[in-house]
Amino acid sequence: MTPPSRDGSNGSGSGAQAPARAVTRTLTSDPLGGTVRRTVLPSGLRVLTEAIPAMRSVSFGIWVAVGSRDETGPQAGAAHFLEHLLFKGTHKRTALDISAEIEAVGGETNAFTTKEYTCYYARVLDDDLPLAVDVMCDLVADSVLDPADVETERGVILEEIAMHDDEPGDEVHDLFIQALYGDHPLGRLISGTEETVSPMSRRQIQSFYRRRYVPPAIVIAAAGNLDHSAVVKRIRQAIAGTPLDSGPAQPSAIRPTGPLVRVRTGGTVVEHKDTEQAHLVLGCPAIDRLDDRRFALGVLNNVLGGGMSSRLFQEIRERRGLAYSVYSYASQYADTGLFAVYAGCAPGKVDEVLTLARAELAEVAAHGITAVELARGKGMTKGSYVLGLEDTGSRMSRLAKGELLYGDLLAVDDLLARVDAVTVDEVNALAAELLAQPMSLAVVGPFTAADFPAGTSSSS
Template sequence: MNVEITRLSSGLTVVTETMPHLESVALGVWIKSGSRNETEDEHGIAHLLEHMAFKGTARRSARDIAEEIENVGGELNAATSTETTSYYARVLKDHVPLAVDILADILTESEFDEEELRREKHVILQEIGAANDTPDDIIFDRFSEAAYRGQTIGRPILGTPETVKGFTPAQIRNYLSRNYTTDRMFVVAAGAVDHGAFCKQVEERFARLPRTPSTTPVLETARYIGGDVREDRDLMDAQLLIGFEGKAYHMRDFYCSQILANILGGGMSSRLFQEVREHRGLCYSVYAFHWGFSDTGIFGIHAATGGDDLPNLVPVVIDELRKASETIDQQEIDRARAQIRAQLLMGQESPAARAGQIARQMMLYGRPIPNPEMMERLAGITTERLTDLAGRLFFDTVPTLSAVGPIEQLAPLADITTALSSPGFQTKKAAG
């Protein structure tokens, strides 16, 4: 890796990876703060702030921001997640100073004009409505709310119509001053970038960022609870999500969980895809995933199927979970490792993907992780570790179930929980 790291006197960390064969640069600012850092009365404000950052500063109107970056053929965007927020751009190498200037402008001099705020609230209300009308989106929100009931980490990132309507510029500034500080921010660039010149540009333009928060940042410790949330809708298909408490980023079994998710439902060769879709034809979409957070995680299986297939689908899925706790082939591990390695290497061919990867690693581990080190961690995963992990994940924790659509024939959660602790139950139900 041709990665350089500099910590500026302001406390801001700058990281670059030079790709001299490229003509473009992907750059951005990543903040170790997201929807999880909101207080009780701030639900949705992290996402609103991300929107408002583009709505005008002391030097630029919203239209100026859009036109200046697009006048040079560049792109500008942002994203909010549970634990992070990012603002990023992609430009040709000659226009890096402009991109740095715009990013610094929106992060240090946004005005949060009342009229712009009113309009953007309306936009977000439409976004919330669109999400509620999209079953394969809303099912994940419902799942998180059940898994972490009554906690900030379980709330939808977008907020609610009631909370969004009530936000004021003062509330936005308060969240900003508490979370957007140099000790929580990383400026990253990948592509045709010169590290020294980039550091100088960042140091000059981001000098106004506060070094420490105005008050102590909010971060409630996660408590996985589990539960059942269902919404019967008149839809063509049923969306089903079954999950368990996974592993946090820093836990020993994190990478093991990633491999297990890949083996169970990471592609067309995975167990769930082959058994549920190809062999039995019970659904058109099925996959497994593992999300890691700073202090918890989620291991889930998502399927989309017809309501009439639910009585057969669930037992077959549970049977595959049980099989994973009994036996896993070395060939499956090798295939999963090969897929992860390919994803890592392919990501390095994209400056945008590489900048995001570096930023995430800096926030999680405090340093970029070289690919050989990543593969070395994966190399230590054995069949015994995977089967042991599967047993603990699927049969020693309370499940969470979320379902939307024609779900009248979906078994009660109590029956599914029983199936997870009763050998042989799944096969009988599938056969019946």
């Protein structure tokens, strides 16, 4: 595939003529997997498959390039609301039909919404792939959005929001993102809030559905024991006569980087809750997902908090016993990213945990990591890549994300080579740039803003 440029174009050009027929290419023949093929239908919808004959299952996913960051303020939660509703019935199937048909063959279906895309997927035995294609294409292409179902799912989503609020270990991550991105769409909750979900009308959701769920923005991916041509044929049959059976168009380019995302660094947000454990996230802005330094960031993350041998785990849990769970993570979007450290500890140990975490980050920012840590961080990164591809679901996701988010699919050997090429100087330069920034902090626990006076605000 043509590598994407930094403005998000895929090399085809907005004025390029849409293909009059389906165009199929073989992308890779991976020794660690199977043959990957890609077909672009005349409508701009893309189909990618990885044929793995040794498997007896297939994972089939429909990925749509729309997420919570594509909503306006009053629409907050619309993408997630729609994800729920598409399982409630089509012109051919009831909600019970959708679930029963897949479960009758021992399969499973689910969906999830992120800030930049939505995915609907099924996992079935290889013989049952035609059924999965029919059911999943039907629910994504031709959902009814019955008014009664809108009201039912509204109640379900409000309960989901309330349940999330009762999980401080999850809530603190959302609080941190809100602290970092503020009013930017990336700072909003994927689920929306009670204030936005409660008044959302069927008409608003229907409009969001038909404007956003269009063939150029959709990637269908499948991995397992399959035949690419048969999958493409079945998809074309399944969407015939639906709104996804549209006229010629070019596939959408990957999400452009857009204007610089403004972030708020150095602030602290406290959510007061009478919990037995305090939950902390400390972090800073980082690089976007197309930045070539993302492989160095993966190594740095593993050294700092990626496992039991990491600096943070060893210092905070193993040596001092201050926390049961402590780790670091990086999240990357089209035009920005973040790096953060999480810890859960007794409220009385918060100050000590924060002091140690800040000291460890400052130490790496000032003096970097060692050659031994570099080797261990590379090994962890490569292992997570390869071990994460040992089931059809992860391989299906790899195909879709490569197409949807990067505009390219790196072979596994190429990914491993990119990690191997990371040097200690690259990691240390990135650490000095990122970890020397003012750190933002989110806290959920039995505290008030007065307990964290410098740059603190309270959300309750």
